[in-house]
Amino acid sequence: MKLGVMEKKVRSLYIRSRIPGVEWAVNQYVGCAFACKYCYAKFLCRWRDYGPWGTWVEVKINAAELARRRVKGSIVMSTVSDPYQPIEARLKLTRRVLRYMDKRNELSILTKSPLVVRDVDLFKEFRSIEVGLTINSFEGREKRLFEPLAPVQGTRITALQRLYEEGIRTYVFVSPIIPGITDVGAIVEETRDFTDYYFFEVLNLWAAGREFRELLRESYPGSYSVLKDDEKFETFLKGLREEIRRLGIRVEGIETHKHGWELVSP
Structure with a gap:
């Protein structure tokens, strides 16, 4: 399917953030061609009549000009897109x-793309x-179904390793954590030598949308059951917290959605 690219001029690039501890959010793109089935940003389709999530990307063509504005405080990039999704290789808007x-x-x-290493010179x-x-x-079946x-x-x-070796502070965003599917221990063991800290996020079934809930229920009924049942979910969370502590890593926090954000110290 051909990606729909919508060019748009906007008044501001820096938007006040709702993320605790972060003042500003920057999204030079809206929408994402990675089209992950569980993506929480799908809610944007309610206000943009471009088609299903993942089939379009809105490009703020004056974003670079607006980036010159001076703001005070911390900035996160991006919250409703991926700054290094495929179109970035051609447009170089993020750069x-x-x-x-x-x-x-x-x-x-935050990104899912190895294209991010291209901009190490600017990061420095x-x-x-x-x-x-x-x-x-x-990986395998889960990758084909979910992303x-x-x-x-x-x-x-x-x-991640390349960025770390270049002297860039790195973190791993372990998300979404789905019971019985996401192997938290394996992720940590594979990345702990070149990661400064971790943030963990358990799947929010409601935010992932009806279609993903049905996909998970049909394909992984055991995982779905844990997320839907309060008692099973509490047992899962207890085990997850204990595993994270045993791993002995630096953790900024864990987002469970039912309980909000919490710090989990090793």
């Missing part, structure tokens, strides 16, 4: 935005920057 941003701002970038210009890779251990168009896990891990 231009980074070039014009105030390098004194504290910047956090920032006073404070961190780059995270989303890693969830989805068939996203980069494979191995390329994400290689990108």
